Amino acid sequence: MGYQCQVCKFSSFAVSVLNDEQMSTLGNNCAEVYFKKGDIIFKQDSFSLNIGYLKTGLVKLHMRGLAGKEQIIKIAKAPTYLGIPTTIGEKINQYSATAIEDTSVCFVNLDIFNKLILSNPKFSYEIILHMCKNELTHFRNCLYKTQKNSRGLVADTILNFANNIYESSHFFLPLTRNEIADLINSSRESVSRILSEFHNDKIIKLNGKEIEILNLDLLIKISENG
DNA sequence: GCATTAACCACAG
DNA sequence: CTGTGGTTAATGC
Numbered sequence: 001m002g003y004q005c006q007v008c009k010f011s012s013f014a015v016s017v018l019n020d021e022q023m024s025t026l027g028n029n030c031a032e033v034y035f036k037k038g039d040i041i042f043k044q045d046s047f048s049l050n051i052g053y054l055k056t057g058l059v060k061l062h063m064r065g066l067a068g069k070e071q072i073i074k075i076a077k078a079p080t081y082l083g084i085p086t087t088i089g090e091k092i093n094q095y096s097a098t099a100i101e102d103t104s105v106c107f108v109n110l111d112i113f114n115k116l117i118l119s120n121p122k123f124s125y126e127i128i129l130h131m132c133k134n135e136l137t138h139f140r141n142c143l144y145k146t147q148k149n150s151r152g153l154v155a156d157t158i159l160n161f162a163n164n165i166y167e168s169s170h171f172f173l174p175l176t177r178n179e180i181a182d183l184i185n186s187s188r189e190s191v192s193r194i195l196s197e198f199h200n201d202k203i204i205k206l207n208g209k210e211i212e213i214l215n216l217d218l219l220i221k222i223s224e225n226g
Numbered sequence: 227g228c229a230t231t232a233a234c235c236a237c238a239g
Numbered sequence: 240c241t242g243t244g245g246t247t248a249a250t251g252c
Contacts, residue, residue: 150232176240187233192242208241 005030014126022116022123029112035099037174042083044096050107052082057103058165058174062182063095072183074138075100075174077165084131088114100174145185152226153184154194155219158204162213169213 005015005027018026032055035041042048044064054076061073061082073095076082086094087110117124144156157180162169173180177195178188199206203215203222213219 177242178240188241189234189243190232193232196242 014123014130017122017126018116018120022120025112026108026116030106030108032104032106035103035105037099037101037103039099039103041097041099041103041105042093044093046093047091048083048087048093049091049110051084051087051110051113052097053106053108054078054080054082055104055106057099058101059097059103060100060175060179061095061097070182071185072175072179074141075160075165075183078103081127081130084127148223148226150184150186150190150226151194151197152223153186154180154191154198155223155226157184158198158211158213159219159223161211169216171211173209173211 005023015023015026030053035057041052041059042050044062056078058078059076059082061076063071063073065071076097082097082105083093117127144153148156161171161173165171175183176188177191180186180191181188184191195204195206198204198219201218203213203218205212205214
């Protein structure tokens with residue numbers, strides 16, 4: 001008894017390209033798991049032979065570095081794959097994934113995933129396309145982190161949540177100030193100060209974790225000039 | 227020199 | 240977990 005991937009409304013772009021047989025192979029070899037906000041989905045330094053497919057929810061990918069310093073690599077929004085690089089590239093996880101909202105993930109065995117890649121070029125192409133876009137985003141972020149100042153990076157973070165993650169100018173931050181600092185290589189104090197500053201300057205309306213963008217043009221300017 | 231930026235510390239809600 | 244104030248160090252006119 002497996003899952004009916006073909007009727008799952010969260011089916012990925014790549015899965016839609018599978019034939020019936022491949023689809024049922026996938027359905028018979030995956031398991032859906034639910035995670036609460038704060039739950040660890042997979043952990044750095046542990047062994048894994050699964051690819052995750054994030055069906056719903058929001059996840060942070062993070063890596064513990066020197067002196068235990070935590071760095072958030074990215075915020076992953078459903079639908080997307082989780083852990084393709086670390087599962088295919090290494091047997092031991094190179095980073096962790098933690099739910100920052102209630103989340104559901106389908107785990108697919110790596111062997112099955114590899115068989116799909118080897119047997120279906122369209123599927124492989126979709127995966128490559130996905131990973132290329134991902135890598136370009138990381139190159140850009142890498143550049144920004146080096147070249148922008150903290151204000152610009154905080155502005156970027158707000159814009160990312162508004163434009164890409166929540167698709168609304170009014171949302172609740174799923175991260176603490178400390179986590180935002182871990183995301184942009186800053187300190188919790190700086191993030192706190194910059195957010196208050198944006199609030200006082202009427203660029204955003206800030207109430208704890210609640211953010212409403214009041215002056216989008218200015219925010220974009222800060223992002224571009226910062 | 228003087229200004230800016232931001233990290234680190236401490237302490238208070 | 241946050242917000243602020245003081246301090247300190249680096250960098251750039």
